[in-house]
Amino acid sequence: MNDQRRAASPPPLSLIALGGIGALFFLLPLVGLLGRTPWSNLGSIITSDIVVDALWLSLTTSLAAAVLSVVFGVPLAWLLARVDFAGRDVVRAIVTLPMVLPPVVGGAALGFALGRRGLIGGPLNDATGFLLPFSVWGVIAANTFVAMPFLVLTVEGALHNLDQRHEAAATTLGASQLRVFRSITLPMIAPSLRAGAVIAWARALGEFGATVTFAGNLQGRTQTLPLAVFISLESDRDAAIAISLVLVAVSLVVLLSLRDRWWGTR
Amino acid sequence: MYRGISSLVALLLVATACSGRSSQQEVLVFGASSLSDVLRDAEIAFEAANPGVDVQLNLAGSSSLREQLIGGAPADLFAPASLTVMDQAIEAGEIAGPVTIVATNGLSIVVPSGNPANVTDLSSFGDRDLLLGLCNPAVPCGAFAREALAEAGVDPQLDTEEPDVRSLLNKVANGELDAGIVYQTDVLSAGDAVEGIALPARTNRSLSYGVAITDRSDSPELAAAFVTFLTSEPGRELFTARGFAAS
Secondary structure, X not given: OHHHXXXXXXXXXXXXXXXXXXXXXXXXXXXXXXXXXXXXHHHHHHOOHHHHHHHHHXXXXXXXXHXXXXXXXXXXXXXXXXXXXXXXXXXXHHHHHHHHOXXXXXXXXXXXXXXXXXXXHHHHHHHHOOOOOOOHHHHHHHHHHHHHHHHHHHHHHHHHHOOOHHHHHHHHOOOOHHHHHXXXXXXXXXHHHHHHHHHHHHHHHOOOHHHHHHOOOOOOOOOOHHHHXXXXXXXXXXXXXXXXHHHHHHHHHHHHHHHHHHOOOO | OXXXXXXXXXXXXHHHHHOOOOOXXXXXXXXXXXXXXXXXXXXXHHXXXXXXXXXXXXXXXXXXXXXXXXXXXXXXXXXXXOHHHHHHHHHOOOEOOOOEEEEEEOEEEEEXXXXXXXXXXXHHHHOOOOOEEEEOXXXXXXXXXXXXXXXXXXXXXOOEEEOOHHHHHHHHHOOOOOEEEEEHHHHHHOHHHEEEEXXXXXXXXXXXXXXXXXOOOOXXXXXXXXXXHHHOHHHHHHHHHOOOEEO
C-alpha cells in the first residue's frame, strides 16, 4: 500500500518547498543551540547540583501533571463530549482557556485561587497549614493547569469521532454506562488518550510562566529546568545553553520513542 | 489558493516594512525593573516637551536586559540598576557614551501591609517558619540584598529567588510572602499593599543608577537629549517624586 503510493508520482515541488521551509524553521534554532553549546565543559555543567536538581524536579512534576491530567481530564472530556448539560460551551471554553492565556496570567490567577490568601488556598492554609506556592505541589498545580487542556481537547475530539454503535450495542445488552465507558469507550480511544497524555506531559515539561508566578523559584524545590535556564541566562550563559540542551535531549528521546508506538503513525 | 497565499505573504511583508523603526524620532530605553515608574513618568514628560518623539521602554531585570543587548537587541539607552551590570555591558562593547549617574536608591525590607508575620529586621530572614523571598543573585537587587544579609550575619532561609524585583514585590504585596528585600522606591510604588522596614545605615548602601548610550544606537542625539532631560530640574523632580535621591 505504502509502496504503491510512493511509486505513483513524485510529490509536488511547491509542497516540498513550503514544507521544507516549515521544517527548517524548527531545525535552525536547534542547530544554533548546538553551535553555541560549550561541549568541552558540558559534562561538568550537566552534572552540577543545579541541573541535577532541576532535571529531577522537572521529570517528576511533569509526570505528575500528566497523571493528574488523565485522572481528571478524561472524565471531563467524556462529560463534555457525551452529556448535554447547560453551559457546556462555556465550560469547554474555560477549560481550554489556559492554552491561549499567557502562562504568567494563569499563574497569577492560580495564586488568587490557591495562594495563601486565595479563595480556597486561604481557608485551607488556615485550617491545615498546607500551602501550594513555594512547594513542589505548587509546581505540579501550575503544570497541570497549563497541560490538562491539551489532554481534554485530544480526548474529547476522539470521543466525538468514535463510532458510537459499539457503545450503543453494549448498552442494549444491559451494560451500565460506567461499564461501557471502561470496557468499550476507553479501549477504543486509547491511541488518542496516549497521544493526549504525551502532549500534556510535554507541555508540562516546558512550562515556565505559571510556575515562576505561582510557585516561585528555588533550587531543589521549585526550580524546574525551564526556570534554571532562564535564571542561568542572566549569570552563566554556557550553563543556560547546556541546560537547554538537556531539556531538548530529554524531550526528543521521549517524543521519538513514543511516536511510533503510541501515536500510531505507522 | 496559491494566489491567496502569496498575496497574504505580500501583505505581511508590507505590514512589517511599515512597522519598522522610523529613524531619528524614536528612543528605545532598556531600563531596570526598579526604574519602571520613573521612566514611564519621564517618557510622558519628554514626549510632551518634544512633539513627534516617541520614547519606548523595555523594562526588565538588569541582567536580562544586558543579555538582550549582548544578543543584539536594538536599544538606544541602557539604564540598569547597578553599575556592575553597566560595567559588564561596557566590557562587552555594548556602550558608546559615558555613564551618567541619574539617581541613587537604597534597600528596604518589604512586608505585606499590617506586617502579619511580625518581621522586625534582617534577622527575621533567618527564621525558617516565615515565607521569605529575595531577588535572584544574578540581578542587582538579589546581589545587594545578600551583601546586606551577610553584613548583618544572617543566613537567609529562602522560599523563593525571584527573577526580578517587581515579581518579588508582587508576591509580598499579594501576601504570598511574609517579607522580601527590595529597593526603597519599590516600597513607595506598591502603595498601601505593603510596608517598608528600613535597614540600619551600616548594612544599607547608596545604589547608583547610571544611564549610557549604546554602541548600536540609531539616534544618539535624541538619546543624549533624553539623558539631559533626566538630569534637568524637571527630570530630577520626577526621580524624587518616586522616592529616589536625584544626583
